[in-house]
Amino acid sequence: MKDTGTSINQLAMQCAYSDHPEEWEEFVRCCAPIASLVAARVCRSWTGIVTPTLVDDIVQEIFLKLCERERKILRGFVPRGGESFIGLLSIVSASVANDHFRRQSSGKRGGGKFPIPLDDVVGAAKATAPEGNDPMRNTLLYLELDRKMCSNPNAVTKRDRAIFWLYYRQGLTAKEIASLPAVALSAKGVESVLRRVAGWLRIQLNGQASDASLSTLADSG
Numbered sequence: 001m002k003d004t005g006t007s008i009n010q011l012a013m014q015c016a017y018s019d020h021p022e023e024w025e026e027f028v029r030c031c032a033p034i035a036s037l038v039a040a041r042v043c044r045s046w047t048g049i050v051t052p053t054l055v056d057d058i059v060q061e062i063f064l065k066l067c068e069r070e071r072k073i074l075r076g077f078v079p080r081g082g083e084s085f086i087g088l089l090s091i092v093s094a095s096v097a098n099d100h101f102r103r104q105s106s107g108k109r110g111g112g113k114f115p116i117p118l119d120d121v122v123g124a125a126k127a128t129a130p131e132g133n134d135p136m137r138n139t140l141l142y143l144e145l146d147r148k149m150c151s152n153p154n155a156v157t158k159r160d161r162a163i164f165w166l167y168y169r170q171g172l173t174a175k176e177i178a179s180l181p182a183v184a185l186s187a188k189g190v191e192s193v194l195r196r197v198a199g200w201l202r203i204q205l206n207g208q209a210s211d212a213s214l215s216t217l218a219d220s221g
Contacts, residue, residue, distance in 0.1 A: 035089065039097045148205075
């Protein structure tokens with residue numbers, strides 16, 4: 001996408017309320033290098049090495065964090081002059097990246113993984129992918145999935161959405177999600193939510209194949 005000349009502060013304020021694909025593509029294009037740099041630094045401090053795949057995963061988590069709770073971070077941003085959003089983005093990125101490694105070190109993994117590949121959710125959605133590399137397309141797709149879930153709280157409740165991302169982005173199993181007090185479901189209940197939300201998203205995406213921000217996701221998350 002061509003540079004619009006819009007500052008990163010303006011983009012952050014626009015995307016706080018806008019669902020326009022071009023604005024989000026520009027926002028991701030401007031913010032991804034900053035988020036990647038912070039993620040790489042945190043990776044190095046925790047593991048001593050940096051891999052592109054790990055950085056890409058963390059960057060996707062960072063953008064999802066910006067969209068949490070109806071984009072509370074973006075909507076609460078108040079420019080302080082210059083490109084002040086860069087400072088906020090750096091803080092959020094560091095927090096998300098450190099949380100990523102804290103979860104890993106806590107050993108919250110195990111059996112009982114209930115496989116629903118994320119590419120099955122969007123695999124039938126054919127669209128013209130936005131310009132950029134695969135990580136950027138994947139990030140935009142995750143944001144699109146999140147916006148769709150937020151747009152219809154009757155179909156996908158806040159709990160459903162949280163379960164979806166705990167499974168796909170945080171790597172928790174159905175059993176681990178069910179153990180969280182706020183979920184109040186059995187492991188089979190969590191699996192049922194995952195099936196229902198995945199099916200709903202598949203229908204939504206298949207019905208809007210002309211949306212330029214959607215493409216088949218190669219990485220199942």
